[in-house]
Amino acid sequence: MAESIQDVMTPHPFLADVKTSVAEAAKIMKDADVGSLIVLKGEAVRGMVTDRDIVIRVVAEGRDARATTLGEICSQEPVMVSLHDTVEQAVEMMQTNAVRRLPVLDDDGRAVGIVSLGDLAVELDRASALGDISAAPPKR
Numbered sequence: 001m002a003e004s005i006q007d008v009m010t011p012h013p014f015l016a017d018v019k020t021s022v023a024e025a026a027k028i029m030k031d032a033d034v035g036s037l038i039v040l041k042g043e044a045v046r047g048m049v050t051d052r053d054i055v056i057r058v059v060a061e062g063r064d065a066r067a068t069t070l071g072e073i074c075s076q077e078p079v080m081v082s083l084h085d086t087v088e089q090a091v092e093m094m095q096t097n098a099v100r101r102l103p104v105l106d107d108d109g110r111a112v113g114i115v116s117l118g119d120l121a122v123e124l125d126r127a128s129a130l131g132d133i134s135a136a137p138p139k140r
Helices: 022-032 051-059 087-097 117-124 129-135
Strands: 015-017 036-041 044-050 101-105 111-116
Touching: 015 022, 022 036, 022 051, 036 111, 044 051, 044 101, 087 101, 087 117, 111 117
Parallel strands: 015 036
Antiparallel strands: 036 044, 101 111
């Protein structure tokens, strides 16, 4: 079993600036087939935005996705992990903070990966149903 987040994370996460419009972010997410983006101001992580955030905070509120920026809707001050943190530490952080995804930072504080609940489920219990579901490719 992997010990380090670096062993289970998805490297090269999709990133977007706080000034990116929600419409542009949704297109990035669709084209990349991802459910979240790490939101940056410069090189610093400022938040996370998920497809659910877009639905709840923009679509359901009747906001203009072309005029609304990620900085306005992203989850602020996300819980993050380091490349050197353990899988167990990530699980604990997710449980404590009720989140499903964590940006992974390098020693300079740059986002270099993302780890999801699915990544951890696959790693921690490959024989479980959740591990099987999480490891399966999405059906489109």
